[in-house]
Amino acid sequence: MTISATSIIKKLLVLFLVFAGLYYAQEFLIPLIIGGVLATLFLPLSKWLESKKVPKGIAVLICLIIFLLVIASIGTLLGWQISELAQDFELIKERAVFQTNRIQQYILTNYGVSTQNQVEVIKNQQSFFTGVIKSIASSITSITANFILILVYIFCLIYYRSHIKKFLIKLSPTSQEKEMEKVIFHTTRVSQQYLLGLSKMIVILWVMYFIGFSILGVKNALFFAILCGLLEIIPFIGNIIGTTITLMVAAVNGAGYPMLGGILITYGIIQLIQGWMLEPLIVGTQVKINPLSTIIALIIGDLIWGIPGIFIAIPLIAMFKIVCDHVDSLKPYGSLIGEITILKKPDLIKDLKKLIK
Numbered sequence: 001m002t003i004s005a006t007s008i009i010k011k012l013l014v015l016f017l018v019f020a021g022l023y024y025a026q027e028f029l030i031p032l033i034i035g036g037v038l039a040t041l042f043l044p045l046s047k048w049l050e051s052k053k054v055p056k057g058i059a060v061l062i063c064l065i066i067f068l069l070v071i072a073s074i075g076t077l078l079g080w081q082i083s084e085l086a087q088d089f090e091l092i093k094e095r096a097v098f099q100t101n102r103i104q105q106y107i108l109t110n111y112g113v114s115t116q117n118q119v120e121v122i123k124n125q126q127s128f129f130t131g132v133i134k135s136i137a138s139s140i141t142s143i144t145a146n147f148i149l150i151l152v153y154i155f156c157l158i159y160y161r162s163h164i165k166k167f168l169i170k171l172s173p174t175s176q177e178k179e180m181e182k183v184i185f186h187t188t189r190v191s192q193q194y195l196l197g198l199s200k201m202i203v204i205l206w207v208m209y210f211i212g213f214s215i216l217g218v219k220n221a222l223f224f225a226i227l228c229g230l231l232e233i234i235p236f237i238g239n240i241i242g243t244t245i246t247l248m249v250a251a252v253n254g255a256g257y258p259m260l261g262g263i264l265i266t267y268g269i270i271q272l273i274q275g276w277m278l279e280p281l282i283v284g285t286q287v288k289i290n291p292l293s294t295i296i297a298l299i300i301g302d303l304i305w306g307i308p309g310i311f312i313a314i315p316l317i318a319m320f321k322i323v324c325d326h327v328d329s330l331k332p333y334g335s336l337i338g339e340i341t342i343l344k345k346p347d348l349i350k351d352l353k354k355l356i357k
Helices: 005-024 026-051 056-087 089-111 115-124 126-159 161-171 174-216 221-233 238-252 257-283 291-305 307-326 328-337 348-356
Strands: none
Touching: 005 026, 005 291, 026 056, 026 126, 026 174, 026 291, 026 307, 056 126, 056 221, 126 161, 161 174, 174 221, 174 257, 174 307, 221 238, 238 257, 291 307, 307 328
């Protein structure tokens, strides 16, 4: 079996054009795809309300109101905790200055870098931090506009779901219409399962982090528990960032090595519980993507779309795998993305018992 160089070049060119299109159309695609993924989460609720004779428009509107209430509740809770944290801002500032002086003295003693040179290095980095702050401030308007657009997309996609489904079925040949219905059902199902599982897992992580941090005596334990749980939205990296922030603030507040070590132990225990119990039980087995494909999807998502790309990378690659599994020419790619299946060794004793029976 030979593969011509021309076919390889064509495939690579198509792949390049797809990624280029995704990158340059990100302003249009990011709100649409996020809206589509979130719309699948509210489909069961909308269908249930419609089955109770609630008009479709009102049912979708109720779904949006619930979504906004959840976001407002989380925002209120975070705001309340941040306001409590801000009351100790002056104390934290004084301790931060004290810890900075200790670090500067340590660097001077062990590495011979004078305090003046250290200050100059920090000043050289001020322009970078200023630029970051300005970019965040300038993006607030864009974030607000995209959020409104996402709400519009959620409403329209749920309201016109039957119309969109009919369109997709008409695109496929008559002999493949049932197969297309299966693809549509399973893609929406896997997105729902991932988002529901992620939401449940975040709530459980809030409880576990709060209990752990409270036992250790971490100040503002609820805030850091919420922060560590919410950052779980960013796979692999989010929980590390949350724990690092907790460690840094605890250290500034004068926490000793036992407390800092306890925070790390709490993080390790929760990660073990999450990896071995929560993810298999809550997220389920329908998101069957192997770790290598997951990491590659997250990296590509970050390169193309940044943080939003990381958030939607896993549900998108799970949907892509389902499409691959139902299209003959794409089945090898679905097998590559999926989990490795380990064949069980035959049990001769069990086989003999079955024959005897």
